[in-house]
Amino acid sequence: MKVIDRRQFLQMGLAAGAGVVAATTLGPGLALGADRAPRTGIGGRMQRRITAAPLAKRRMVVLDMGGGNDGLSCLPPKGAAGTTYRALRPATAIPESSMLDLSAYGTTSVGMHPSLSRIHARGFAAMQGIGVKKPDLSHFEMMRRWWSGDQDSLHQSSTGFLGRLCDVIGDTTAPAVGLSLGYGPSPALNAARVVTLSMDPYSDGSFPTFDDIGMHRAWAAAWKVMAERQGNESVPFCSARDGAAYARRFSDLAGNLPNPGGNYPDSDLGYQLMLAARICAQDNGIRVVHVPVFHDFDTHEDHLTRHAAVLSDIDAAIDAFMLDLEARGIDDRVLLVSTSEFGRRVPDNESNGLDHGAGSFVLMLGPVNPGLYGEYPDLANLDGDDNLVATVHMDDYYATLAEGWFGVPAADVIPGGVPLAGIFD
Numbered sequence: 001m002k003v004i005d006r007r008q009f010l011q012m013g014l015a016a017g018a019g020v021v022a023a024t025t026l027g028p029g030l031a032l033g034a035d036r037a038p039r040t041g042i043g044g045r046m047q048r049r050i051t052a053a054p055l056a057k058r059r060m061v062v063l064d065m066g067g068g069n070d071g072l073s074c075l076p077p078k079g080a081a082g083t084t085y086r087a088l089r090p091a092t093a094i095p096e097s098s099m100l101d102l103s104a105y106g107t108t109s110v111g112m113h114p115s116l117s118r119i120h121a122r123g124f125a126a127m128q129g130i131g132v133k134k135p136d137l138s139h140f141e142m143m144r145r146w147w148s149g150d151q152d153s154l155h156q157s158s159t160g161f162l163g164r165l166c167d168v169i170g171d172t173t174a175p176a177v178g179l180s181l182g183y184g185p186s187p188a189l190n191a192a193r194v195v196t197l198s199m200d201p202y203s204d205g206s207f208p209t210f211d212d213i214g215m216h217r218a219w220a221a222a223w224k225v226m227a228e229r230q231g232n233e234s235v236p237f238c239s240a241r242d243g244a245a246y247a248r249r250f251s252d253l254a255g256n257l258p259n260p261g262g263n264y265p266d267s268d269l270g271y272q273l274m275l276a277a278r279i280c281a282q283d284n285g286i287r288v289v290h291v292p293v294f295h296d297f298d299t300h301e302d303h304l305t306r307h308a309a310v311l312s313d314i315d316a317a318i319d320a321f322m323l324d325l326e327a328r329g330i331d332d333r334v335l336l337v338s339t340s341e342f343g344r345r346v347p348d349n350e351s352n353g354l355d356h357g358a359g360s361f362v363l364m365l366g367p368v369n370p371g372l373y374g375e376y377p378d379l380a381n382l383d384g385d386d387n388l389v390a391t392v393h394m395d396d397y398y399a400t401l402a403e404g405w406f407g408v409p410a411a412d413v414i415p416g417g418v419p420l421a422g423i424f425d
Contacts (some may be wrong), residue, residue, distance in 0.1 A: 049123060052367035052424065053333035055407045059280045061273075061289045061321075061336045062162065063314075064188070066143060067297035069340035070354055071361030072388070073307055074116065075102075075126060075372075077379065079109045084379045092303045092348040105371050115311035118319035123370035124363050125423050129377040130397055131359035131390030135342060139298075139356075142341035147188035151394045155415045161398055162288050163191035164413040169406050170194040174285025175249040181272045182292040189290055195246050201272040204254060253284050262324030265316045268294045273321040281328045287406075297340065301353040322365060335366040335405050346379060347386050359388030362397060364423065373420050396420060 052058065076094045077085045086093045099111025100120045112120050132151040136142055145151055149161030159167070162178055166189065170177030178196035180186040189196040229241050257278045264270035269291070276289045295310040318336065325331040343360030359377050374392035383389050399410035399417025404424035410417045 050332050050367040052405075057333045058405060059287055059289065059334045060165075060401065060405060061276050061280070061291060061334060062188075063269075063318075063336065063338045064186070064290060064292045065295070065297050065338055065340040066139070066292060067295075067340070068139070068342045068344060068356055069297045069338075069360060070299065070303070070307060070344035070357075071128075071130075071340075071359070072343060072346065073303070074113050074311070074363075075110050075128065075361050076113070077109060077376065078111050081109060081376075081379055088347045088379065089354075090348065091352040092354060094304075102372070107372060110372065110376060113308070113311055115308045116315045118315045119363065119365065122319065122322060122365070124365050125368040125370055126372050127362045127364070127392055127397055127400075127420070127423075128372055128374040129359050129388065129391030130362055130374065130394065131342065131388065131392075132394050133390070135358035135383075135387065135390075137342070137356040137358075137385070139341060144187070146339055146341050146394065147186065149395065149398055149414045151416075158190060159192050160186070160188040160190040161414060162186075162188045162290060163196055165402060165406065165408065166191050166196055166288055167193045168408050168412055169287050171285050175246070175253045176284075176286055178288040178290065179279065179286050180290040180292065181275055182290075186290050186292065189288070195250075197246060197250055199250075199254070199275075201268070201275050204257075253282075257282060258328075261327060262320045264320040264324075265313055267313050267317060269313060269317040270320065273317050274324070277321055277324040277328065280325070280334050281330055299344065299353050300349065300355060301351040303344075303348065303353045318365065325366075332367055335364065335368070335401075337364045337401060338362045343388060345386055346382055346388060357387045358383065358385070359390040368423055369425070371422070373423055392420070393417075 072085070073092070073094055076082070076096075076099060078096055078099065082096055094111070094113060096111065098114045100114060100117060102108075102110055102112055102120075132142075132145065134152050136145075141153075145153065147160050148157055149164070150156050157164075166177040170191075170193075172194055175195065176197045177194040178189040178191065180189055180196075180198040181201040182198055183200060185196070185198045233241075258281045260274050260278060262274060262277065264274045272291045276291060279286055279289055293314070295313065296306065297310065299306050321336065322331065325334050339362060340360055343357040344354035345357040349355055377388040377391055379388075381389060395414050395417035396419065397417075398414040400419040400423060402408040402410050402413050402417075403419045410419055
C-alpha cells in the first residue's frame with residue numbers, strides 16, 4: 001500500500017484547493033418590491049443578428065472590470081459635447097479623428113474608442129451613464145455594492161446579486177450553478193440554495209493525478225472520506241466536508257469539458273474566456289460565469305497609453321470568445337456583459353491620468369438589439385466632485401439582466417430596479 005506522509009497530503013490538498021474552491025452559500029435571498037413598468041431605451045438600434053435561445057438554455061458571462069473602468073473613454077462624446085470633453089481632458093481625451101463611428105447606432109454625437117474595433121464591427125449594446133444615486137469613491141465599498149446589488153448600502157444581504165440569480169434559475173442538484181474563473185470565491189456569487197464555486201482559469205479543475213497509481217488511489221480515497229459527514233459534527237466541520245464534496249463533484253464535471261477552441265490572445269482574459277466558452281458549451285447546470293478581469297483599470301497616471309492597451313486585449317479576447325461560441329453553435333444562448341465599480345473623474349489630473357469617479361458605461365454582446373441605451377450623461381452638469389451624474393442606476397441594469405435575459409422578476413433578486421426595454425426581445 002502506498003503511504004502518503006502529512007507534508008505530501010497537505011501539498012496535494014492545497015493543489016486541489018487552487019483548482020476548485022467552493023463558495024460559501026449564505027442566508028436567504030431577496031424578495032423585494034413589486035412589478036414595475038420597463039423604461040424605454042434611448043438611442044439608435046441596429047437590427048439584431050442573433051435570436052436568443054429559450055430561457056432555460058441561456059447563460060451569462062460577466063466581465064468584472066475591478067479598478068474603475070473609464071466609460072467616458074470607451075464611448076467619448078463628439079460634436080458640441082466633445083468640445084466640453086476636450087476642455088476638461090486636455091491630456092486624456094480621445095482624439096475625435098480616431099474615434100470609431102457610431103452613426104449606424106443612430107448617433108453622431110458619440111464615438112467609440114479605436115482599441116475596440118472588433119467589438120464595434122460585430123455589434124453591441126451599451127448602457128450609458130450607469131452608476132449609483134449616492135456614489136462612494138472607495139474601491140472596496142463600491143465593489144461590495146456591485147457584488148451584493150446594494151447600490152446605496154440600504155439593502156445589505158449575505159448573498160450576492162449573481163448568487164441570487166443562480167438561486168432562482170439554478171438546479172439544486174447541479175455540481176455548480178455559478179462559477180468564478182479566478183483565484184477564490186467571489187462575493188457576487190454568494191448563494192442561499194445552490195452551489196457556486198471558483199476555479200483557477202489555468203487549471204483543468206480536476207484533483208491532482210499521479211503517475212503512481214497507488215498514490216492516486218490513496219489520495220482519491222482520502223478525499224472521499226473527508227467529503228462524507230461523520231455523525232454529530234460541528235457546523236464548521238460539516239461545512240468543510242460539504243465544500244470537499246462540492247469540489248469533488250465539480251472535478252468530475254470539469255474533467256469532461258469540451259476541448260478548447262478558438263484563437264485567443266495569450267493573456268489572462270484570453271485563457272479565462274477560452275475556459276468560459278468550454279463551460280457554456282456543455283449542459284452542466286452552470287448558468288452564470290463570473291470573470292474577474294485582472295487588468296489595471298485604476299489609471300491615475302498615463303491614462304491614454306495604459307487604457308488603450310487594456311482595451312486592446314479586451315477587444316481581442318471578446319472577439320475570440322464570440323467567434324468560439326459561433327463555431328460551437330451556442331452563440332444564441334450566451335450573453336456577455338461587463339461591470340465595474342465606478343468610472344473615472346471627468347477632468348484629468350496632473351499625472352496625465354484620471355482619478356476615481358462615479359458614472360460609467362457597460363457593454364453587452366450576444367443576442368441583443370445593438371444600440372445605445374439610457375441617457376448620455378451631461379458633461380456640463382457634473383456633481384460636486386467633478387464626476388458624471390448617473391442617468392441609469394446599477395439596480396436598473398441588474399433588473400434589465402434579470403428580467404430581459406433570464407425572465408426572472410427583478411423584485412426577486414434586486415431591490416428597486418426598473419428594467420430598460422428594447423435591449424432584448
